[in-house]
Amino acid sequence: MSLIVNPSNRAIRMPPRAIPLLALVTALCAACNGRSSQNASAAAAPAPTHEHSSGSERGCPHLQAYSEQLDEQQRDEWQRPEGVIELLECRVGMTVVDLGAGTGYFLRYLSEAVGREGHVLALDISRSSINWMSSRIEREGLPNVRPEMVAPDDPGLSPRSVDRILVANTWHHISGRVDYAEKLLAALRPGGLLLIVDFTIDSPEGPPPQMRLTYDTVMRELEGAGFAVEVVQEELPYHYVIAGRVP
Numbered sequence: 001m002s003l004i005v006n007p008s009n010r011a012i013r014m015p016p017r018a019i020p021l022l023a024l025v026t027a028l029c030a031a032c033n034g035r036s037s038q039n040a041s042a043a044a045a046p047a048p049t050h051e052h053s054s055g056s057e058r059g060c061p062h063l064q065a066y067s068e069q070l071d072e073q074q075r076d077e078w079q080r081p082e083g084v085i086e087l088l089e090c091r092v093g094m095t096v097v098d099l100g101a102g103t104g105y106f107l108r109y110l111s112e113a114v115g116r117e118g119h120v121l122a123l124d125i126s127r128s129s130i131n132w133m134s135s136r137i138e139r140e141g142l143p144n145v146r147p148e149m150v151a152p153d154d155p156g157l158s159p160r161s162v163d164r165i166l167v168a169n170t171w172h173h174i175s176g177r178v179d180y181a182e183k184l185l186a187a188l189r190p191g192g193l194l195l196i197v198d199f200t201i202d203s204p205e206g207p208p209p210q211m212r213l214t215y216d217t218v219m220r221e222l223e224g225a226g227f228a229v230e231v232v233q234e235e236l237p238y239h240y241v242i243a244g245r246v247p
């Protein structure tokens with residue numbers, strides 16, 4: 001998959017069987033946030049935040065339901081995790097971050113991409129996510145993956161300590177995003193890459209519309225933080241992908 005400039009006006013086609021899955025994601029986003037889309041409509045425009053509570057059990061209370069109900073094989077059809085990981089340009093031995101790792105959906109792909117010499121940091125603000133991922137990491141045998149709880153406003157990464165950062169379905173949850181992106185940029189090594197994967201505005205399902213961010217808003221936020229930014233051409237039916245590179 002290569003780099004281009006403008007995904008706007010792209011028609012979003014949705015396989016009918018994906019609709020219930022995306023409806024679940026919508027419900028989960030609302031549940032994680034602890035407020036309905038009606039409440040969300042009162043949130044401030046123009047670049048709202050689907051913000052979670054501070055790092056605690058309140059972060060995402062329905063992980064069991066999330067993991068049981070979201071059939072991962074079916075999710076694979078529209079999330080296309082291998083394609084996403086390919087866009088991240090991982091190499092063996094790298095240190096990669098999965099920011100807002102949730103139930104750890106991407107972890108086995110990241111683990112494989114960086115190999116035994118590499119490291120995967122699975123960061124989340126939710127204690128229940130961390131606990132869930134710890135079990136999953138053990139069950140799936142991913143010795144190079146380490147889950148870690150972080151503060152909502154700080155990924156807690158040392159300067160120039162990581163090579164890649166994946167932020168999937170999570171950027172819209174973060175508040176103070178330009179400041180946050182500055183921290184991510186500082187954490188990346190030369191040649192480093194940040195990948196933001198989030199729902200398109202015109203996707204018929206996903207987070208509440210008021211909570212979504214346009215791809216150009218995300219681009220402006222990353223540029224504001226000092227990244228060299230590109231829109232990445234992808235084959236995802238519901239998402240855009242923005243790349244931020246260390247200039």
Ligand SMILES: C[S@@+](CC[C@H](N)C(=O)[O-])C[C@H]1O[C@@H](n2cnc3c(N)ncnc32)[C@H](O)[C@@H]1O
Nearest residue numbers: 052100101102105124125126152168169170173
């Ligand atoms: C919709 S889930 C996405 C999970 C995973 N990335 C995926 O695509 O399956 C969003 C996750 O981001 C986490 N999150 C929200 N705000 C965050 C923040 N400021 N820093 C780190 N994680 C955060 C939530 O706790 C939740 O687990």
